[in-house]
Amino acid sequence: MPRKIVTDQLRSYPAAKAEIAELVNVKHVFVKASARLNNRAENSHQPTRERERRMRGFRDPKRTQVFLSSFGPIKQHFALRRHLLRASLYRKQLGESFAAWHRFTDLTQDPSAF
Structure with a gap:
């Protein structure tokens, strides 16, 4: 059996609670739901x-x-800021990022290359 019921301020909740005999003596707490809470x-x-x-x-x-x-x-x-770049500059920077990534991963996979 719950000790209390917490709901928003919809008026149909007390009426529904009154129809269930077991919940008549249970405290009903109303909480004002603030905008965008949870x-x-x-x-x-x-x-x-x-x-x-x-x-x-x-x-x-x-x-x-x-x-x-x-x-x-x-x-x-x-994660380049695509919305701030022209398409050509975006492709160039992304290509440089992938080239740097491939260089790094090749070096870490083959330690003798250091």
């Missing part, structure tokens, strides 16, 4: 939430955190 649609656009959405396959939070801590800097290497 708005999942807005939270889903935050960078961490976007990365978590990509990593839904991970079940272990520690493993997810390990991945995200290394994935963030790598993503930033390729």
